[in-house]
Amino acid sequence: xxxxxxxPDSFVADALRGFSRAHRDEVALVExxxxxxxxxxxxxVAVLIGGGSGHYPAFAGLVGPGLAAGAVCGNIFTSPxxxxxxxxxxxxxxxxxILFTYGRYAGDVIHFGEAERRLREEGVDARTVLITDDVASxxxxxxxxxxxxAGILCVFHIAGAAADRGDSLDEVERLAILANSRTRSHGIxxxxxxxxxxxxxLFEVPEGQMSIGLGIHGEPGIRDVPLQSAPELAVTLCEPLxxxxxxxxxxxxxxxxxxxxxRYEELSVLFGFVAQHLEEQGVEIVEPxxxxxxxxxxxxxxxxxxxxxxxxxxxxxxxxxxxxGFRNRSVARAERTEPRSGEGPVAEPAAPxxxxxxxxxxxxxxxxxxxxxxxxxxxxxREAVAGQEGRLGDLDAIAGDGDHGIGMLRGxxxxxxxADATAPETGVRELLQAAGDAWSDMAGGTSGxxxxxxxxxxxxxxxxxxxxxxxxxxxxxxxxRARIAAVxxxxxxxxxxxxxxxxxxxxxxxxxxxxxxxxSALTAAAEAARRGAEATSGMTPRRGRARPLAERSIGHxxxxxxxxxxxxxxxxxxxxAGEEGE
Numbered sequence: 354x355x356x357x358x359x360x361p362d363s364f365v366a367d368a369l370r371g372f373s374r375a376h377r378d379e380v381a382l383v384e385x386x387x388x389x390x391x392x393x394x395x396x397x398v399a400v401l402i403g404g405g406s407g408h409y410p411a412f413a414g415l416v417g418p419g420l421a422a423g424a425v426c427g428n429i430f431t432s433p434x435x436x437x438x439x440x441x442x443x444x445x446x447x448x449x450x451i452l453f454t455y456g457r458y459a460g461d462v463i464h465f466g467e468a469e470r471r472l473r474e475e476g477v478d479a480r481t482v483l484i485t486d487d488v489a490s491x492x493x494x495x496x497x498x499x500x501x502x503a504g505i506l507c508v509f510h511i512a513g514a515a516a517d518r519g520d521s522l523d524e525v526e527r528l529a530i531l532a533n534s535r536t537r538s539h540g541i542x543x544x545x546x547x548x549x550x551x552x553x554x555l556f557e558v559p560e561g562q563m564s565i566g567l568g569i570h571g572e573p574g575i576r577d578v579p580l581q582s583a584p585e586l587a588v589t590l591c592e593p594l595x596x597x598x599x600x601x602x603x604x605x606x607x608x609x610x611x612x613x614x615x616r617y618e619e620l621s622v623l624f625g626f627v628a629q630h631l632e633e634q635g636v637e638i639v640e641p642x643x644x645x646x647x648x649x650x651x652x653x654x655x656x657x658x659x660x661x662x663x664x665x666x667x668x669x670x671x672x673x674x675x676x677x678g679f680r681n682r683s684v685a686r687a688e689r690t691e692p693r694s695g696e697g698p699v700a701e702p703a704a705p706x707x708x709x710x711x712x713x714x715x716x717x718x719x720x721x722x723x724x725x726x727x728x729x730x731x732x733x734x735r736e737a738v739a740g741q742e743g744r745l746g747d748l749d750a751i752a753g754d755g756d757h758g759i760g761m762l763r764g765x766x767x768x769x770x771x772a773d774a775t776a777p778e779t780g781v782r783e784l785l786q787a788a789g790d791a792w793s794d795m796a797g798g799t800s801g802x803x804x805x806x807x808x809x810x811x812x813x814x815x816x817x818x819x820x821x822x823x824x825x826x827x828x829x830x831x832x833x834r835a836r837i838a839a840v841x842x843x844x845x846x847x848x849x850x851x852x853x854x855x856x857x858x859x860x861x862x863x864x865x866x867x868x869x870x871x872x873s874a875l876t877a878a879a880e881a882a883r884r885g886a887e888a889t890s891g892m893t894p895r896r897g898r899a900r901p902l903a904e905r906s907i908g909h910x911x912x913x914x915x916x917x918x919x920x921x922x923x924x925x926x927x928x929x930a931g932e933e934g935e
Contacts, residue, residue, distance in 0.1 A: 355650060361550030362763070365406045365428050372413055376677045380416050383444045385437025387413045388423035393447035398516040398525045399423065400452050401442055402509055404461055405430040405797070407546075408569060410678020411505060411647045417676030420513040422447075425465075428763070429548055429650070430570040430756050431798040432460030436790075438468035442479070450478035450522035454508055454529055456501020457483040458570075460799035463840060467802075478522055482529040484508050486538040486658065488593045489566030489575055502569050503610040503647040504536040506679070507660040507670070514672035532666060537594045540656030541586070542567040542574055546613060546649050548755065555755040565589070567656075569612070569649045570753070587626035590657040595634055602661040606670055607631065607641040612654035617644065620655065627657060640671060646679065716780025720817040723781035728772045729931075730924050731788060735765040737923035738916065745919075748912040752894070757800065757912040764796030764804055785812025800913055803837045803850065810836035823871040827862045834858050848892040848906070850913035856881035857921050875925040882921045886914035 358364045373382035380387040386403065393399060402412050403425030412424035423445035427433035442451050451472060453465045465481060472479035485497055486504025511532040515525045542564040545554035558564045563581070564574030581589060609624045611617070624643045631638060639662060647656075660666065674681045716724070738745070738761050745758030771791035775784050786809045793805025814829035815821070834854050843849040860881040864874035889911040 355547060355549040355551075358549045361548070361759075364549040365426060368406065369413060369426060372677070379675075379677055380413065381444075383423070383441050385433060386423060386425040386441040387416055388441060388445040389416055389418075393422055393445070393449075395447055396449045397422075397447045397519065398449040398452055398522050399442070399445045399447055400454065400509070400512045400516050400525065400529075401425065401438075401445060402454055402505070403427070403433055403438065403441070403465070404455050404458065405432055405570065407650045408647050410645065410676075414678025415506070415509055415676050417674070417679075418513075419517055419672055419674030419681075420509050420676045420679065422513075422516070427797040428756075428760070431760055431796070431801075432458060432464050434794040434797045434801065435464045435467040435471070436794045437797075438465050439471060442468060442472060442477075446477065449516075450480070452480050452482065452512060452516070452522060452525055452529065454482040454484060454505075454512055456505055456569075457485050457498070458500060459841070460797065460802060463799060463802040464793075464797065480522065480526050482508065482512070482526060482533060484533050484536075486533065486536045487566075487568075488537050488539050488597065490568075493597060500568065502538045502540060502658075503608060503656045504533075504538040504658045504660070506608060506610075506642075506646050507536045507606060507658065508532045510672075510674050510679075511666060511669045514669040514674065518672070528665070528669065531663075532660065535599065535661040535663075535666065536658065537597050538656050538658040539590050539593045540567045540569075540574075540610075540612070540654060541565050541590065542612065542652060542654035543580075543615075544653040546652035548650070548759075551755075555750045564654075567612070567649075567652075567654050569647055583623050584626045584630075587623060587630050590655070591627060591630050591634075594657065594659045595631075598636075599661050601663065603635065604637045604639050604662040604667065605631070606658075606660040606662060607636075607638050608646065608658040608660075609641075609643045610647055610656045610658065611645040612652040612656065613645070613648040614651045614653045615655055620644065623655065631659075639667060640681065642681075714817065716778060716783070717817050717819055719820055720780030720782065720815075721778060723815060723821055724775070724779055724784040727781050727784055727788075728769075730927060731765065731769045731772050733927045734920045734923050735762070735769050737919050738762050738765055741916075741919050745912050745916055748909060748915060751909050752906045753912075756798070757916065760796045760798050760800055761804075761916050764792040764801050767791040767795035768808065780817045781815050782812040782817055785809065785815070788812075799841065800850075800916070803841050803913075806836050806840045807833040823865050823874065826871065827858075827865050827874075830858050830861060846892065848889045848894040848911045848914075850911070850917045852889050852892070852911065853882040853886040853914040853917040853921070856885035857917070872925075872929050875921075875928055879918070879922040879925040882918040886910050886918040889914045 381390045399422040401423045402421040405427040407429040416424050423441045425433040425438045425441045455461050469479040484501035484505045485499035487500045487502045490500045491498040512529040515528045545556040547554045562577040564577050566575035742758035742762050746755045749755050749757035768788035771787045789805040789808030793801050810833045811829045814832035845855050857878045861878035864877050894906050
């Protein structure tokens with residue numbers, strides 16, 4: 354259980370602030386993450402890492418020479434936003450290009466991908482290498498669909514060491530891809546972790562059992578088996594990795610990683626048996642590591658990582674690395690540049706100025722009136738989600754990290770605050786775009802990216818018209834649905850929010866075409882969304898963190914679909930109540 358915090362919502366910000374002060378000679382605070390205290394030499398590649406918090410030393414603790422130039426840190430188990438990634442990239446960049454590298458999780462792919470796109474638009478050469486080391490999350494033939502767990506340390510160090518010796522972006526990218534392709538991890542859990550402010554863990558392992566194939570975001574393993582002795586457990590961890598041993602796999606880096614509450618003495622006991630088993634299989638162990646590198650708050654569990662070496666990977670793995678959370682040998686201070694000045698947060702370099710845009714026409718009276726309706730709907734939706742936050746979190750914890758309710762409420766609260774901050778003359782397009790940007794920035798995660806994009810697209814579709822008809826609402830819903838599908842890459846039947854949104858869209862358009870008034874059409878559409886959300890109980894997840902735990906999800910509806918229905922139902926009721934009050 355996480356016992357020390359001021360408030361659950363400020364846990365990550367408070368932790369980063371304290372961390373940067375405790376390690377002020379090594380890292381500097383940026384809004385949304387940290388960068389090295391000593392700036393990179395001009396022309397060097399900036400390797401940027403990141404993801405949700407709760408994994409220390411990953412990600413902030415792996416910033417330093419021989420590792421990352423900066424880390425983007427989202428909320429607990431929640432991907433950071435695009436805006437956070439951009440701020441850290443602009444603070445860390447040195448003119449040699451940006452390499453984002455992180456575990457393959459849907460929210461991270463969306464937000465970092467958008468940050469990469471925007472940097473390229475600014476003239477910065479930005480690229481991405483996804484890390485896919487977890488053998489339990491997909492079979493070998495679908496290795497590129499695996500998630501990233503403790504093997505991220507291998508890729509971070511290889512890429513960081515290559516960048517620090519002056520390699521080009523092309524070369525750093527190539528070596529990061531090579532390291533990922535030769536890295537495999539496998540983990541087990543004895544018990545789940547507890548989010549700050551929560552009174553129970555995200556999952557429990559039955560007494561006398563252990564869970565094989567855990568994730569690092571509070572997800573349970575894919576199956577439970579009886580507890581094993583240390584020699585047996587060593588074999589259980591090693592065998593899936595040995596099964597994918599390359600033909601030239603004679604030497605390997607071996608990392609035994611504690612997930613948060615397994616003590617170092619226990620790790621040492623297990624490492625001895627791991628090393629023995631690997632050596633019996635003819636593996637020469639090179640510069641091993643045993644400790645905590647990628648944790649999951651207070652989870653009781655361990656993971657084993659093997660990176661099969663060739664000559665160039667071995668040279669880079671043996672290169673110096675020094676960061677608050679990982680050191681393999683001393684770093685010569687003579688090679689460091691001058692530290693950043695000042696004790697406060699690093700100021701983010703301004704983005705290149707955009708080309709002057711034509712002055713926007715004032716919002717029409719109808720658009721301003723629609724903006725007022727949007728403000729009321731956002732406030733109402735926030736209250737509706739607040740009432741269901743616990744339920745949404747419990748649904749998410751079945752096969753995920755349990756933060757969907759928290760994330761939805763955080764995003765809606767940010768959207769409401771952004772909408773309320775707009776001027777009275779603001780039109781619905783500008784208001785919804787501001788609300789969408791705020792939702793995405795504050796919530797992070799997959800749902801934050803999708804809802805933020807949806808709100809912005811709603812606003813863009815509604816525009817600033819002289820008059821709004823019910824058909825305009827249906828058209829805006831269709832545009833928002835298309836945007837969500839494009840950003841998330843999902844389609845109907847894949848157990849996502851689209852399985853509630855598409856029926857909503859279809860029934861709304863059909864009812865309006867048949868002559869129903871907007872209130873009746875919204876009510877019928879919300880009922881269709883409910884049926885669509887409930888139907889996800891029988892679907893197998895094909896995307897996101899729930900995919901490796903498909904069997905656990907069956908019989909329970911998708912939390913994203915349920916949250917869409919909650920909002921759609923609340924909006925329908927609010928519109929009906931507004932008409933009754935007129």
